[in-house]
Amino acid sequence: MTESTLFLITFILYIAAALFYLGYLFTKKEGAAKTGLSIALIGFIIHTLALVWRTIESGHAPFTNMYESLSFLAWSGVLAYIIIEYKYKIRKAGPYLMLIVIGIMALASSPLMPKEASPLVPALQSYWLWLHVSVTLLGEAFFAVAFVTSIMYLVADSREKKGISKQGAISSEKLDSISYRCVAVGFPLFTLGGLVFGMVWAYKAWGSYWSWDPKEVWSLITWFVFALYLHTRIVMGWKGRRSAIIAILGFLAALFTYFGVNYLLAGLHSYA
């Protein structure tokens, strides 16, 4: 038994969970969704074990390269989904979210991602690595859920307007409110982990809390987009369609901060 075996088992369980969820979408049998959730939960537990295993084996936090941080992002996504599911019972978001999680897991296991745990470069040897990365990714996981529910909102809304929404569908209003809830959880987490902890660590390691490095700028952009979401919503009373579009853009900005910057723009943040 190794970390990669555990990772593989997790991957298979997530796929199984997604299949059950998809079955639920088509057959509308509650049982399928419940089974899906249970399998996802078991997958999540094994995933947690895999992360712990990796930490013990490598002796450092399990997010120091792309493979590790993708795996951790998938884990955070499942965690965020379980929390939201527990609170708001939105079974229908399950299949879409699991598909995103599977996509991330597939990316992590692609041969392009070096898997071996390499020793840490000096700049990463700090407990701020734990604080900065885990809190940021957790925040982004909630943005991911908001992304899914916002897309579902757009679909539900256009169906309702055309009068073709199916029975038992989640109302667009509820989706809109869940999206807001997710942003309300994700935004403080992202601010704390991405910006505040990031600045503290940058100050400790590089001697400057802000260097206008592309990754820093893109997390600021992400933050601006969600600030826009909150202000248009709370002060100007925007809801529904326009809010959903801003939340979608915000998650795309977060995604670009996470991937795009590494591959397309050069900078200080050349780890993961």
Place this chain on the structure above:
Amino acid sequence: MKSIIDFFSSVKLAIFLIIILTLASIVGTLIPQMRGAEEYAARYGQLSELLIRLEFTELYHSWWFIAFLFLFALNILICTLTRLSPKLRRTFNPNLEFKTETLLASKIQERFEKSRTLPESETELKKTLRSLHFQVKEHRKAGEIHLLARKKILGIFGSDIVHLGLLVILIGGIISGFGGFRTNINISEGETVPILDADFKLKLDKFETEYHPNGSVKDWISTLTIIEGESPRLTKTIEVNHPLSYKGHVFYQSSYGWDWQNPLLEIWAIETSDPSSSKKTYLRLGEKENWEEENLEFTAVRFIPDFIIDGNQPRTRSLNPNNPAVFIEVFRGGERISSGWIFSKFPDFSQMHSGEESNFKFELKDIQAAQYSGIQMSRDPGVNFIWLGCAFMMLGLFMAFYWPPRDIRFILAETEEGKTEIVSAGRSIKSKLTLESEFNRVMTSLRSSK
């Protein structure tokens, strides 16, 4: 004046500025920043001059980006201030004169009659509200009691505290920008350097590099001593992520390197026909060594740590000893008979150009150079404002999202003998669901004792 304030207090301006700052920031990550004019010319051709003139090439420090940031700060400040005084009044001195029609126009509202007297109903209602941790304010008039039950009132100041935090951060940024400076110091073991604008000196006692088992660098460790006047004040070991802070100056371990000006070279002179009779020497650049057996003199003229031929000229590719090479000159009787580069990594590749057939060769066996420690020094008087601002921002965000204020307004009125009419309405912007369930609990409890 009023129109200026109106302009700056509008949320639309805030949204416009956020969009502008976002777009500008994106552009700044697409155009490489702070490069040389030639690079821009090569990349953007004719456009490069315009980009440089409009400061798109150092966008985040450009006058127009800073002007937008300044407008943004002013906007935040005025927006927050204009909204603050009504909020303070609503919180600490709320209007308790409710109108039945207003309450009934709310989304969450109820009106019913209770077969209890007014004082009985009031006592019962207050008890229920207290058990749900509501704070109650009251206003009495003839035959009527107005109650305002509130929870987590301070939550409405969350956004103001976030804004305050942002302003403090922006102020900190300005102070850092004008009052801070950074510089790199390369310092060798045993060396003492004066610190600019400070009354102390910095000495490097010891510098070490630690390696992982696979050979990659684990850490750089410098032992530094602060010397004030003639006496040492403080000695501290710094490493990456663990700087030394003294009188507002912070010293970071940032890099390392070798002093290639004066390396100690181990050179073996080998007799090709009889390799056992060779001469092992340690040379510094410019020193001459006598090889009596061969009646020769040789000297090391030039050293290159990472040899590469670039346009027919040898130069170094980096400051790391990836391909060390030394240029040797050989003399016999004062006349140069041979010269050329020898490479430590490629002993057989060494090519000596000589006028005559030679029976000797040279090998570069080892190079020793003093390592220096690269220390970044920074003085940043704005940094404490940044941390203070961050603390405000997080406190404010917590209050805004997890301390949702809500209230229920009641009008209790005596209708006929022993009966009380209760009109109530609940209000909450951020936690409608919780409020609704609390509202229902209050109402159920009131009705159960109808």
